[in-house]
Amino acid sequence: MTVPESVSRTGEALSPADDLKTAIGGFMSEFKSFSTGIHATLQKQEDRMNKLDRKTMLARRPELGMTAEIDAPHQKAFSAYLRSGDDDGLRGLELEGKALSTAVAADGGYLVDPQTADTIKSTLSATASIRAIANVVNVDATSFDVLVDHADIGAGWATETGSLAETDSPQIDRITIPLHELSALPKASQRLLDDSAFDIEGWLADRIATKFARSEAAAFVNGDGIEKPQGFLTAPTVDNDVWVWGNLGYVPTGVSGDLGGAEKIIDLVYALGAQYRAGATFVMNSRTVGAVRQLKDSDGRFLWSDGLAAGEPARLMGYPVLIAEDMPDIGADAAAIAFGDFGAGYTVAERPDLRVLRDPFSAKPHVLFYATKRVGGAVSDYAAIKLLKFSES
Numbered sequence: 001m002t003v004p005e006s007v008s009r010t011g012e013a014l015s016p017a018d019d020l021k022t023a024i025g026g027f028m029s030e031f032k033s034f035s036t037g038i039h040a041t042l043q044k045q046e047d048r049m050n051k052l053d054r055k056t057m058l059a060r061r062p063e064l065g066m067t068a069e070i071d072a073p074h075q076k077a078f079s080a081y082l083r084s085g086d087d088d089g090l091r092g093l094e095l096e097g098k099a100l101s102t103a104v105a106a107d108g109g110y111l112v113d114p115q116t117a118d119t120i121k122s123t124l125s126a127t128a129s130i131r132a133i134a135n136v137v138n139v140d141a142t143s144f145d146v147l148v149d150h151a152d153i154g155a156g157w158a159t160e161t162g163s164l165a166e167t168d169s170p171q172i173d174r175i176t177i178p179l180h181e182l183s184a185l186p187k188a189s190q191r192l193l194d195d196s197a198f199d200i201e202g203w204l205a206d207r208i209a210t211k212f213a214r215s216e217a218a219a220f221v222n223g224d225g226i227e228k229p230q231g232f233l234t235a236p237t238v239d240n241d242v243w244v245w246g247n248l249g250y251v252p253t254g255v256s257g258d259l260g261g262a263e264k265i266i267d268l269v270y271a272l273g274a275q276y277r278a279g280a281t282f283v284m285n286s287r288t289v290g291a292v293r294q295l296k297d298s299d300g301r302f303l304w305s306d307g308l309a310a311g312e313p314a315r316l317m318g319y320p321v322l323i324a325e326d327m328p329d330i331g332a333d334a335a336a337i338a339f340g341d342f343g344a345g346y347t348v349a350e351r352p353d354l355r356v357l358r359d360p361f362s363a364k365p366h367v368l369f370y371a372t373k374r375v376g377g378a379v380s381d382y383a384a385i386k387l388l389k390f391s392e393s
Helices: 017-058 065-086 088-092 114-126 190-194 201-220 261-273 286-292
Strands: 136-137 141-149 173-176 181-182 185-188 237-239 250-251 281-284 319-323 336-341 345-348 354-358 366-379 385-389
Touching: 065 088, 065 114, 065 190, 065 354, 114 201, 141 261, 141 345, 173 345, 181 201, 185 190, 190 366, 201 281, 201 366, 250 261, 261 336, 261 385, 281 286, 286 319, 286 336
Parallel strands: 136 345, 237 250, 250 385, 281 319
Antiparallel strands: 141 173, 181 366, 185 366, 281 336, 336 385, 345 366, 354 366
């Protein structure tokens, strides 16, 4: 059988060398087209992955780190409102499709920009307040419910064929913590606000945080629960030897208005359940600290030890000490020292939003800034906090 010779486009016969050259040229052309298609597909996939990576990084980035990209419009609009009362930017501002500020002045003011709000929150958390050691929760409602099961769960050993007795029913208590309005009213002159070098957001955050911190610290200790949080010292108390749920147990010093001795501090520590001692903290004011620092055990060693590093709290019998100036002084029948796991024993509930209303009329030539937030607090576990009462019994 005769194999026909290859021919060129002009009809001329091709030599074997020319035939191979033509085949290689065709292959290279097809390979180039294939390579271009693969490259385009890979480029599309790379672009898609880069977009996903940017979205993931943006979602994971801390809130303060996103301020320049996302919160800048809110911060700029809020600054304009504080300086001149121009609220057009706040009324129309939206973030990721959600309105940042839907409240008009008649409804209580505008939401503070996130950067200023974070500054205030950081200051509140860093102050010498029960907030620093309590359980702090954010809520969207007007109250917060804590469900506490303070009964021991029955348990026992069982065999494969033997019967198992029923365990005790749980005893669930619902503690409702209402939220109350906390306000501050700093003021500044219009001339100062017109100065572009004046850091209005930083000034406002500092003034609001200072006022809020003082008011909160006092309420979390001594608040009566009427239009303010209920302080833990206003809860009912009973001698720890006959303690029942709904009361804070106290250990008497045995001497009215006097500490007695170091053994009373030891009694207070071991009056608290073992499950709470690992996270427990002492709470007292500076004057009480002055008396407690002088206490020694039977071997002549001081019970008090200062923090070994900067920022580390002092310790009493190995437990950290929070110095809260709103605690009472040592005196007759005063519960001047508290010891407990406040993360379990006291709950602070608050709404995350902070609002400011600008008032240029009530204190001319000054401008008032009416700042409000909603916060509540109450004892959430009566077994988690014990008191040292300076009384005979």
